[in-house]
Amino acid sequence: MILKFISMNGYGLFVWLSFGITLLTCSLFYLKTKKTLKKYEKEFFNELKTLSEDEKREVLKKSKIAGTIYATGNKAN
């Protein structure tokens, strides 16, 4: 029964390849997008760290985004 399911009456190669290629490329694309996002978050966090204390306080007060990234970056470190 499992072999019948895998072979799909002779169409298995085409069906599994279609689903396999779709799942594989989507997974790789997801990982690449996630990696780029993390890289940008890390670079932004490092840039925030280079600011003087006053500048940093001002930026964190004005921007929730900077605050979120700074908090996440601190937690990760």
Place this chain on the structure above:
Amino acid sequence: MFKFLYSSNIYLLIENIIKFINSIFFIILLIGLTFALVLSPPDYIQGESVRIMYVHVPSAWIGLACFASITLFSILNFIFKIKFFFSINKSLSPIGLLFTCLAIITGSLWGQPTWGTWWAWDARLTSMVVLMFIYIAYILSFKLIKEEQTAIKISSLIAIIGSINLPIIKYSVIWWNTLHQPASISIGRENSIHTSMMLPLMLMLLVLLLYCALIFLMKYKTEIIRIKRKNIKRL
């Protein structure tokens, strides 16, 4: 007027939506795959190869829908001169390219058992390849041109001119005598597809749309960070 698109609230909302999609995605993927690969019946002519439709058709729809959205945002960008639409397009275009390529590849894999050939220079297939090249040109335009305003103008022009290809893709199976079958599903007309196949198709469409939403939001988030980083001292 559109500043809210880059605001902190949108950023936090995006984070929450990403978490929500991540939490439900695998369950919906499993249900979709079970219906597509196990529960749906084989076709009376094409047999089991019809299952390729569950990835091929949604991929083609998404490829076309992404380009239609890019065109719309490019026109809005020309009229209102609002940069945010360009950020949305930058996030949408790689998704569109990915699904256009997937539609071509899975179509080829479906073509071999049903038509007896991997490829034919048929109107539908050729117009999809043209769409893929337009996507590549669009992406290259903002990757290669460093000056942002020029990149926005050129990429918008590519999108608007490239949109001529969309009705060609849609009506190619009617205008020309093609190997590709006419549409089985259309809005406002009775569908020629049975519910037992329609359900897995809609489920797989939902899975791929959720995936697109996830990628789009992650890319848009990256864009927001990139812009905030550029203006860090002015925040």
